[in-house]
Amino acid sequence: MPHFLTRGHVPRKRHTVFRKADGSLYAEELVSTEGFSDVYSLVYHLWPPTMVKQIGLPQDVRPVAAVKSNMQARCFKGFSLAPTDDFLESRKCVLFNNDAHISLAAPRKMRDYFYKNSQADEMLFVHRGSGLLKTVFGSLAFESGDHLIIPRGTIYQIEFVSDDNRLLIVESFHPLRFPRRYQNRQGQLLESAPFCERDLKLPENLETHDEKGDFLVMIKRDGQLFPYTYATHPFDAVGWDGCHYPFGFSIHDFEPLTGRIHQPPPVHQTFETPAMVLCAFVPRLYDYHPEAIPAPYHHSNVDSDEVLYYVDGDFMSRNHVEQGMITLHPIGIPHGPHPGAAERSIGKKETRELAVMIDAFKPLMLTETALTLEDETYYKSWLF
Numbered sequence: 001m002p003h004f005l006t007r008g009h010v011p012r013k014r015h016t017v018f019r020k021a022d023g024s025l026y027a028e029e030l031v032s033t034e035g036f037s038d039v040y041s042l043v044y045h046l047w048p049p050t051m052v053k054q055i056g057l058p059q060d061v062r063p064v065a066a067v068k069s070n071m072q073a074r075c076f077k078g079f080s081l082a083p084t085d086d087f088l089e090s091r092k093c094v095l096f097n098n099d100a101h102i103s104l105a106a107p108r109k110m111r112d113y114f115y116k117n118s119q120a121d122e123m124l125f126v127h128r129g130s131g132l133l134k135t136v137f138g139s140l141a142f143e144s145g146d147h148l149i150i151p152r153g154t155i156y157q158i159e160f161v162s163d164d165n166r167l168l169i170v171e172s173f174h175p176l177r178f179p180r181r182y183q184n185r186q187g188q189l190l191e192s193a194p195f196c197e198r199d200l201k202l203p204e205n206l207e208t209h210d211e212k213g214d215f216l217v218m219i220k221r222d223g224q225l226f227p228y229t230y231a232t233h234p235f236d237a238v239g240w241d242g243c244h245y246p247f248g249f250s251i252h253d254f255e256p257l258t259g260r261i262h263q264p265p266p267v268h269q270t271f272e273t274p275a276m277v278l279c280a281f282v283p284r285l286y287d288y289h290p291e292a293i294p295a296p297y298h299h300s301n302v303d304s305d306e307v308l309y310y311v312d313g314d315f316m317s318r319n320h321v322e323q324g325m326i327t328l329h330p331i332g333i334p335h336g337p338h339p340g341a342a343e344r345s346i347g348k349k350e351t352r353e354l355a356v357m358i359d360a361f362k363p364l365m366l367t368e369t370a371l372t373l374e375d376e377t378y379y380k381s382w383l384f
Helices: 341-345 368-372
Strands: 005-008 027-032 040-045 052-055 074-077 084-086 092-096 100-105 107-109 114-117 121-128 131-135 138-142 146-150 155-160 166-172 212-221 224-232 237-242 247-250 269-273 276-281 305-312 325-329 354-360
Touching (some): 092 325, 092 368, 100 354, 107 155, 131 146, 138 146, 138 247
Parallel strands (some): 114 212
Antiparallel strands (some): 040 237, 052 224, 074 325, 092 100, 100 166, 114 155, 121 146, 121 166, 131 138, 131 155, 146 247, 269 276, 276 354, 305 325, 305 354
8 A cells, every 4th residue: 555654753763752842742643553563654743632622422324224135236326416515414325234335425515523434444536526635644635536545543624625526435444455466565566557656646735733722523433423522633743654644546547458358347446455346447448359349248246246436428338327327236146238338339449438336245235315316227227
């Protein structure tokens, strides 16, 4: 994953004396994963990050299954989700299992609070909108097409430029990683990978906020939002270093791998966990075998539920797509090109499609929100 970074001021040796101008010590915080066994960062605060003034009653935001056992191809019109003023209130889970929650959001802004998911890595795919992701590690400017990867335990705020924002959000209860086959033994992305470290958007412009007061941090755990009020500003770091931090990656920087005949979805992969994979379908040249059929063949997912989120362009295998549309093809049910799509693709030179795919290795349940967005006739769309 992202390599070692340093921002701001840190002492020469970790866990050693590091004093402020007044002679008092900076507060060192180790942000670690898998105990002390995986990636971590060391953050140096003006004030201890433990100064809690008040904890309010939690709010239950656990998704509720309207359909627990789905064996039907589904389609949801994501842009039918009404915009909501606040970022957290706008997040509507549509599909979920014990490994991941997949949500849509159309926030106009984020109110005057901070947010931390203490249990899941978050991937915010920015379909529409731009702004600034602010964290203790620095800020990330984002725009349409960006994947924002926010590791668990990261307190953040989002500043949106306008009120026209559309997000696809994946909460993963396993760490989101780059595919292992893209990396060498030292973790560097290989020459053969479809993106490299230069493509990543890294936190910059570390701002140290020396402020005391009442700072509300909404902390999510076990489907509950806990309101914590801290005595000091969460973004009070003077420096940090390590490998645990948020970053961005644009779908427009994914360099597609092509071949003489149709390439399977793993060539489009962006991230993976033990429980799912994520892919990016981007504009690319079609297959160049003289008799190639560029459209995908029929496929039975015997080990995963396939979710496809349509971003832009005409998808080669579908007769009708809209921006923000989500399709779900369940484990064990064949799916493939719509009638006429395979024939239409023969001889075509390129596709201009943009889409994000999520393959979940355990079945996904549907929420009531998903059903309100559903095109109920979709499963019949392969009939002649």
